Amino acid sequence: MSTQASRRPGELAFAVLMLAFSLWLFWQATRISGFSGLSTPGVFPMLASGLMVVSALAILRKAAGRRAADGGLRRFLAEVTPLRQVVMLALVGAYVATMPWLGFVLASGLFLFLAIQFLWRRHVALTAAITAVSLGAIYLLFRVIFQVVLPKGTLLPGLL
Amino acid sequence: MIEALGFLTISWFDPWLLMLTAAGTLAGIYVGAIPGLSVTMAASILISFTFKWNVNDALALIAGVYIGGVYGGSRTAILLNIPGAPSAIATALDGYPMAQRGEAGEAIGLTTIMSVFGGFVGILALALFAPLLSDFALKFTSRDYLLLAMIGILLVGTLSGESFAKGVFAGALGVLIGMVGLDPMTAEGRFTFDTITLMGGIPYVVAMIGFFGVAEAFVQLHNLDLPAVKQKIDRVIPRISDIRRYFKLALRASGIGTVIGALPGTGGDIAALLAYDDAKRVTKDPDVPFGEGAKEGLIAPEAANNAAVGGAFVPMLTLGIPGDAVTAVIIGALFIHGLKPGPLLLVETPHLFWFTVGNLALANIFLLIFGLTGIRIFTKIVECPKAVLIPLIVILSAVGSYAIQNNPVDIYWMLLFGVFGYFLKIYGFQVGPVILGVILGPMMDANYRRAMIGARNDLGTFAWDFVSHPISLVLLIAFLALLLSQTPVGGWIRTLLQRRQATGGEAG
Structure with missing residues (x-):
């Protein structure tokens, strides 16, 4: 993947996006204290974001100089955001979003079960067993031994 | 001196610390070995669990x-031809061919001995040179x-990434993340956008x-679905003759590693x-050619990467500047415990x-013990399917992010950085410089402003200070040399020189 003549699918768009992001950061940095002095809080952020703009331009120039990736959107979907990544992202997103409601134990249990079942595709009972064992181990290690506070849910207050 | 010796052996006689160090080493071997789990990952998650502990316990x-x-x-x-960590990339080149010949046990044994040897060289260098360097570092000013x-961010950016621009971009991005608040x-x-959430900054451990x-x-x-090839393990303890034969090479490699x-x-x-x-x-005629299972090719990188551990602690403890991503994370741990690494x-x-x-x-002693034992169980555990491992990493990351300030918002940050980091990695950016930037950004900002105030906000004086003080000048030259070697300007100069040399040669 390191030495290819053509661009990775979506690379040009990403380079443009990063340039836009850098420009926006630079604009935000100028708003901190403007150009009022050389040792104001805004100077270093401006320098750093300015450096981002310059390097983003160099990255864009290099990417634009290379041959476009063939396959277009279909290859982007296959190589950068394949179904596996998208489903996992959705699962992680749902996990993170429901944690305040379900609490750590329930949310993690559900997430582990669904994610392992989706990625591994073995018998449901095996997945359930692995989920239970690993969740139990995590709870024991962190809550009981390390005494880490785990997020509690509003669904079953005081219990999980 | 006696006092130092007393401190040196604190963990040697305290059963609890002894246990923690042993547990850490054993866990580290597995973390380093399982592809997909990295030391940096483990250390960053560990910090969030251990920040309420006693400093000594956490550090052990x-x-x-x-x-x-x-x-x-x-x-x-060696066993699977999959380097479990970036520092083992070179090891696979000759380690795996050895395993294919059925010498996996011998390869592991030799690797262990040489890693421990390299480790001790690095630690010795740390004990000898850090006090000297830290005396010297007292002369350093904010400019330096x-x-x-x-220099640190530039080095990580140039050596680890696909292109120099991407390394610089990642480093600057990290600096900006460190500025928030x-x-x-x-x-x-x-960059607070008038929200209270952002005023406290983005916790670097979450990043x-x-x-x-x-x-x-x-x-x-x-x-x-990378297939794993199983290996049979026989002899583990290496031959004395081998150790004696490769001692010089190991010493040399350890020296390189430490520096x-x-x-x-x-x-x-x-x-x-x-x-x-x-x-x-330096190896004139190896028994087996390099790349086909040469023992030299196994010993050198392994002695060097463990020697680098002690070496990396030198700038970290004396200057407060991390040697690499892992030491950047460890510096984060020291900050959390209220310690200020520096001279x-x-x-x-x-x-x-x-x-x-x-x-x-x-x-390092525990490494010797665990390195030579338990290899059979090890091969079983490492085969843990990634389909199970990856969801577990997500859960551990969530727990770790939440544990720092018990704030659910930090878990959202974690996910945001995770997704962003995924795209960065896909498009050839390295995340190492980002983390170095996050850690070093606030320090650079403070030092820049101190130096500028010291120069009474006068750009001319500020610039003159860099060339008129010997330490600053040396560092500036190193920085510029590094910069020139990586940008087109350096290339132009090189071709110009080559052309001149070529014409000069013809004339002579």
Whole structure:
């Protein structure tokens, strides 16, 4: 993947996006204290974001100089955001979003079960067993031994 | 001296610390070995769990994980041809061919002995040179720290990434992430968008967990189904004759490892590759050619990457500048415990320094024990399917992010950085410079402003200060040389010189 003549699918768009992001950061940095002095809080952020703009331009120039990736959107979907990544992202997103409601134990249990079942595709009972064992181990290690506070849910207050 | 010796052996006689160091080393070996789990990942998650602990306890555990983790990568490199960690890339080149010949046990045994040897060389260098360097570092001014930090980020950016521009971009991005929040000098908000959530800044541990944990988990989804080849293990304890024969090479590689580790911004992975290259050059006629299972090709990188651990602690403890991503994470741990790595660390908290040295030595001893035993169980555990491992990494990352300030918002940050980090990695950016930037950014900002105020806000005086003080001048030259060698300007100069030399040669 390191030495290819053509661009990775979506690379040009990403380079443009990063340039836009850098420009926006630079604009935000100028708003901190403007150009009022050389040792104001805004100077270093401006320098750093300015450096981002310059390097983003160099990255864009290099990417634009290379041959476009063939396959277009279909290859982007296959190589950068394949179904596996998208489903996992959705699962992680749902996990993170429901944690305040379900609490750590329930949310993690559900997430582990669904994610392992989706990625591994073995018998449901095996997945359930692995989920239970690993969740139990995590709870024991962190809550009981390390005494880490785990997020509690509003669904079953005081219990999980 | 006697006092130092007392601090040095704190963890040797305390059963609890002894246990923590042992547990850390053992865990580190597995973390380093399991492809998809990295020492940086483990250390960043560990910090969030251990920040309420006693400093000594936390440091004992983290030192063990570091030492074990740098070594652990070699196991999977030898057995499965998958380097468990970047520092084991060179190890796979000759380790796996050895395993294919049925010499996996011997390869592991030799690797262990040489890793431990390299480790001790690095620790010895740390004990000898850190006090000297820290005396010298008292002469450093804010300018010099600014330059050192820039050199560090530049080195990580140039050596680890696909292109120089991407390394610089990642480093600057990290610096900006580190800037978010109230300015420590004037309490003005920077990138806060007038929200209270952003005023406290973005916790760097969350950024680390996002970039190293979650992002890596998403990248690993691409190679879920890599087949593992099983190896049979026979002889593990290496021959004395082998050790005697390769002693000189190991010493040489350890020296390289220590120096490379001590340079700000370069760590075990680069040390290992350089030592491998060097071994290839100095070994005139190996029994087996390099790349086909030469023992030299196994010994050099492994001695070097473990020697780099001790080396990396030198700039970290004396200058407060991390040697690589893992030491950047460890610096984060020291900050969390209220310690200030820098030239004053040895003066204000000498016990901490000597404790760290003693602890690394202890972890190295445990490495010898665990490295030569338990290989059979090991092969079973490493085969843990990634389909199970990846969801677990996500859960551990979530727990780690939440544990720091018990704030659910931090888990959202973790996910955001994870997704962003995934795209960065896919498009050839490295996340190492980002983390170095996050850690060094606030320090660079403060030092820049101190230097500028010292120059009475006059750009001319500020610039003159850089060339009129010897230390600053040397660092500036190093920085510029590094910069020139990586940008088109350097290339132009080189071709110009070559052309001139060529014409000069013809004329002569």
